[in-house]
Every structure is written in structure tokens, then in C-alpha cells.
Amino acid sequence: MFLCTKGFIMDMFSCFFVFILFHFWCFDSAQGQNTSHPNCTKxxxxxxxxxxxxxxxxxxxxxxxxxxxxxxxxxxxxxxxxxxxxxxxxxxxxxxxxxxxxxxxxxxxxxxxxxxxxxxxxxxxxxxxxxxxxxxxxxxxxxxxxxxxxxxxxxxxxxxxxxxxxxxxxxxxxxxxxxxxxxxxxxxxxxxxxxxxxxxxxxxxxxxxxxxxxxxxxxxxxxxNQCYYAGGRCQTDNTTNKFHCAYTFVLDAGNRKTKVIVTVAVFLGCCAGILILLLCFRKKTFWYKCLMFWESKTEDHRNIEAFLKNNGSYAPKRYTYSEVKEMTTRFKNKLGQGGFGNVYRGNLQNGKHVAVKVLNELKGSGEEFINEVASISRTSHVNIVSLVGFCFEGHKRALIYEFMPNGSLEKFIYEERSDGIRQLDWPILYQIALGIARGLEYLHRGCTTRILHFDIKPHNILLDEDFCPKISDFGLAKLCMKKESIVSMLGARGTIGYIAPEIVCRNLGGVSHKSDVYSYGMMVLEMVGGRKNVDVGVDRTSEIYFPHWLYRRIELDEELQLIGIMNEEEKECARKMVLASLWCIQTDPSSRPSMSKVVEMLEGNLDFLQIPPKPYLYSSSRTEVGSSEVELA
Known part of the structure; x- marks a missing residue:
């Protein structure tokens, strides 16, 4: 053990010797270093x-x-x-x-x-x-x-x-x-x-x-965004008119003496950190207990533990972190990643396939983790993803869901396809839109506690082997009593492109279940068009904002000219999806239908569907000739 430790120390000192040489070289060559906007006020x-x-x-x-x-x-x-x-x-x-x-x-x-x-x-x-x-x-x-x-x-x-x-x-x-x-x-x-x-x-x-x-x-x-927060400048290439990320270098303001002091201070600090780590390894029992005791007293830890204790009847099975590693074969099969963390494929002991979402360190009081466990645990519906279990151990958090073989919806509606061919045909798209509507109707009316999702988008719709849609990712959800029509909320929540206008501009109306209706409408319009609602890459200026283009054709009673429609039945499905969606994205929340009414629209006779008024605000992206999702949504 002593020889291993001694060798480890020697290796680390060798590394830091190289680090010092490199640090001096960075100061004296290139005349500067890559900067993350040192002179800019964040x-x-x-x-x-x-x-x-x-x-x-x-x-x-x-x-x-x-x-x-x-x-x-x-x-x-x-x-x-x-x-x-x-x-x-x-x-x-x-x-x-x-x-x-x-x-x-x-x-x-x-x-x-x-x-x-x-x-x-x-x-x-x-x-x-x-x-x-x-x-x-x-x-x-x-x-x-x-x-x-x-x-x-x-x-x-x-x-x-x-x-x-x-x-x-x-x-x-x-x-x-x-x-x-x-x-x-x-x-x-x-x-x-x-x-x-x-x-x-x-x-x-x-x-x-x-x-x-x-x-x-x-x-x-x-x-x-990625360029800026990585230290670059967002620019447009004058030749290709495409995005270009430029990185700049700045001169160090100090003299050589300052550089030496800074380098030595960094070196000594790192050495001290290594010695502390080694001490933790040699005195593991004592230091480990101290560390875990300190961590258990942090605010987010206390909040989550209190929630799990108070909602034990709702919470699914709790797994240890070692069990999570075992079911994922030490995180071998990665399915995807996002701002929340990574998703891995796993298997339970009974052979059931699962998807394991390992969360990054939580912000604030761990609200997203609590929301996810609290919301999904109260649901049981064919169009809501099932939460099999969760892990909460120290700073390790994971959520374990039923496995969806076809992944999320966005890969089927945005991927490149040959002319006249869709990734999913219209009957399947229609059933997916109807299934999501039924799932939202259940969240708004079918649960003992009303659940507002606040992040409905293609990325959060999972598809099983039969392309049955399942609403997932309840990290931004809010629970409220059914009799409450308006909920209070500090700050905006959701994803640009799908956020309802009243969430960011409160004088337009109160935040309620109608905010989910708006997000649903924006998402179904993207399913219909097989593209983002705002697309600067289209050939014709008039088609940059797709909902406006669609509304104009509906208003003039023209053919929708959507890709892949083969017969009258598919044409009727597409038109019902478009009309229902245009009702859903009305700027005034009171003008939007409930999800029960949306289900009725999709299942009912097309002849009874009226053309909605034109939404007053546009999505915060741009107008047709150079203007946004305003991607209000």
C-alpha cells in the first residue's frame, strides 16, 4: 500500500512539474490565453x-x-x-x-x-x-x-x-x-x-x-449560446452567411513576477488538494463519515428526504446507487444525453428493460427531482411514461423508467427524408397526436391532483414498439388542486418554441392548464410540417413561420400541400390536426380549448370544426420577412 501511494505521489508531482512548464509556456508564447469574456459584465x-x-x-x-x-x-x-x-x-x-x-x-x-x-x-x-x-x-x-x-x-x-x-x-x-x-x-x-x-x-x-x-x-x-458560454464570439461568415464561432486571445496584464506568483500559488493549492485526498484514502472511515455527515445536512438533501418521507405511499421503489450501476452494467449502453444528464439502457433482475436517467447535480432545492417523482408517481395512464423506481443516495440521483424502444418523437419528425416520403405516415402521426392529447387530458382532469406539465415538446414524447406515445420528463411540472384554474409561478419555465405567451408576459392572462394546451398545439404543428415552426432554411420567405403559412391556406380554403398525403382519409386527418392546433395556439388563454375539447376535435367530424381566429402574437422567432418562438412558445 505504501509503495502504491508513494508511486502515486511521484506520478502526480511529475504531472505538476509538466503543468508548471506548460503554464509558463502559455504566458510567454501566443502572448495570451483563450478567454471567456474577461472584460464583459455577465x-x-x-x-x-x-x-x-x-x-x-x-x-x-x-x-x-x-x-x-x-x-x-x-x-x-x-x-x-x-x-x-x-x-x-x-x-x-x-x-x-x-x-x-x-x-x-x-x-x-x-x-x-x-x-x-x-x-x-x-x-x-x-x-x-x-x-x-x-x-x-x-x-x-x-x-x-x-x-x-x-x-x-x-x-x-x-x-x-x-x-x-x-x-x-x-x-x-x-x-x-x-x-x-x-x-x-x-x-x-x-x-x-x-x-x-x-x-x-x-x-x-x-x-x-x-x-x-x-x-x-x-x-x-x-x-x-454554446459558442458564447465556451468563451467565443457569435459571428456570421461574410462569405457563406453561416454561423461562425470566433475565439479571441487577450494579453495578461501582469508582469513576469506576478505570473510566477500565480503559477506557484496554483501549484501549491493543487498539491494541498492531493494531500487531502490521500489523507481521505488512508483515513477513509473517519473522513468519509465527516463528508457524508456534511453532505446530508445540505438544504437540497433535507428537502428531498422530507418529500420522500411524506409521500411514501406514492413514491416507487428506491434503489441504491450500486444497484443502478449493476442494472446499467456500469453505464455501458448510453441512449442519449441532455442538460439534465445522461440516459442509459438497463435491465432489472426480472429481465425487464428500463431507461435510467442519471441526473447532474441538482440546482436549488432539488425541485426537478421532486417534481418528477411526485408527478409520475401519481399517474397511471397508457399515454404517460411509467416511473419504475429512483435512486437518491448522497449527491447521486437517478430516475428509472420503462424502456421505450422507439425513443423520442423528435427523431421521427425532423430527420431528413426523400421528397414525398415521411418518417411516419399520416395515420400513425394522427394516432400519436390523439394519444398525447388523451395523456394531457388525463393529467389535467383524470388525476386526483391536477398536474401541469409545462414542457410539452417532441423531445419529451417517447414512443413504444407500437408507436404509442408516452408523455415524459416532469421536471418542470406543477401540482395543483383541480378547482384551481390559475396557478402562481415565479419566473418562466419551459422550452423556447413551445412556451405559452402568458408565462412570459403575464398581462396576457393567468398561467393555467391552458399553457400546456398552447405547447401541445405548437408541437402538433411541427409534426404536421415535419419541421421546426420557424425555419430560416426554407426556400420561400413566406414559409419561414409555418403556423402563419398554414393559417393563410386554411383561411383561403386552399390545399395544405403537406408531404406524404396519399388519400382523402389522410387529408382529413391532417386538416383536423392543423385546425385543432391553430385553436390551441390562440394568444388569449381563454380562447384555447381544454384538452378534452381537443380530443373531441380530433375524434369528431371535420365538417363541425370551425376556423379559429388568427393568433395575435407570433411565435418568438421571426416574422415571415425577417422578424419570433415573437418563440413565444
């Missing part, structure tokens, strides 16, 4: 916007984000987008209400200079902005008047023919168009549209339809 106060962080950055700091904000000596900060400065009035999570002061002055004077402005924001692979609501106007050369009128009059556009040099055409009910079809003498601009329904309906004139205030939403791409 979070800062900015007037009435309160706390801001990436993608926003202070105007006094250089290239620290994607959207510059001027916070100095003003209650209403100034936000700069594409070189245009806006006054920021208020912020609600992922939305900011903006005021374009100079535009407001022009609107008061009914000035034609208004139409030299343009709210359209260029598409970037790093960040997507949404400015809603907005009105698209076509600014056409007056010399081509006859040709322009031939096009726009046939499309029921209104005209504004007062300004010198150009004529404006617009239609507040049309949001989709093909850029290639617009006359070459015309260009389009976007300006904020008033939310005053009276001004829209009484035909009081173009200037009364416009306003100087607009709601800004934004979504940072996954690539940009």
Missing part, C-alpha cells in the same frame, strides 16, 4: 429593464453580445438594433416593449418621411428577433402605377397615393407573399401596427393604423 442593471445579460451588452463594453444597450443616466434605456436606436419602455422576461421616438414625431404630422423608416430586421444565424405586431407595406415607384395597380388591385390591397414619388399598398389581413411575385418597381417595408381594433375596422386611414411602439422578442440560436 449581468448588469439597466434602468427600468432591471437585470440584463447576454445577448445584451453595455454600450461601454466592446463586442460583449449581440444587442447593444445604452444604460447611462436614463430611466428608459436605449436599445440599438441594426444601427437603429429605440427607447426601451419595459421588459417582461423575453419581451421588451420599444418606442421609436423619431417615428412617433413623423406619425403625428402624417409625414411621408414615415415611410423612409423600416422595422424589418435582417436575418442572422446567431439571433432571431420578432417585432409584433407589424404591417407590411409595399412602396412602389409612381411611374409604374398602372403595372402596380394591376397586381395589387387583384389581391385586394388598399393604396395610399398622397406622397410624391411613390405609392403605398397594404392589406392588414394578408401576412404572406412571395417576394418573387412582387413587381420589380416595389420594395417592402415593415412598420409597427396598432393594436387598436377600432382603428383597424373603421378604415380611418393608413397613419391611424401605425404606431411608434412595438413588442420585441428574441431567440438566441443553440450554436451561438
Amino acid at each position: 449581468e448588469f442593471q439597466c434602468g427600468n429593464l432591471r437585470n440584463l445579460s447576454f445577448p445584451f451588452y453595455k454600450s461601454t463594453e466592446l463586442d460583449c453580445g449581440l444587442s447593444k444597450v445604452y444604460c447611462e443616466d436614463t430611466e428608459n434605456p436605449i436599445l440599438e438594433l441594426n444601427g437603429v436606436k429605440y427607447q426601451a419602455l419595459e421588459k417582461a422576461d423575453v419581451f421588451i416593449r420599444l418606442k421609436y421616438t423619431s417615428l412617433g414625431e413623423l406619425l403625428k404630422k402624417n409625414s411621408c418621411e414615415t415611410f423612409d423608416k423600416n422595422f424589418s430586421i435582417a436575418i442572422s444565424p446567431s439571433i432571431t428577433y420578432g417585432l409584433d405586431p407589424s404591417l407590411t407595406l409595399f412602396k412602389c415607384n409612381r411611374s409604374q402605377k398602372s403595372r402596380n395597380e394591376e397586381f395589387f388591385n387583384s389581391s385586394s390591397y388598399q393604396s395610399y397615393n398622397v406622397c410624391d414619388g411613390f405609392i403605398l399598398y397594404y392589406n392588414i389581413s394578408i401576412h404572406y407573399y412571395q417576394v418573387s411575385e412582387i413587381p420589380s418597381s416595389c420594395s417592402f417595408i415593415q412598420l409597427p401596427l396598432t393594436s387598436n381594433s377600432e382603428a383597424k375596422s373603421n378604415g380611418s386611414g393608413l397613419f391611424h393604423l401605425l404606431t411608434d411602439e412595438v413588442i420585441l422578442g428574441w431567440t438566441v440560436s443553440d450554436e451561438c
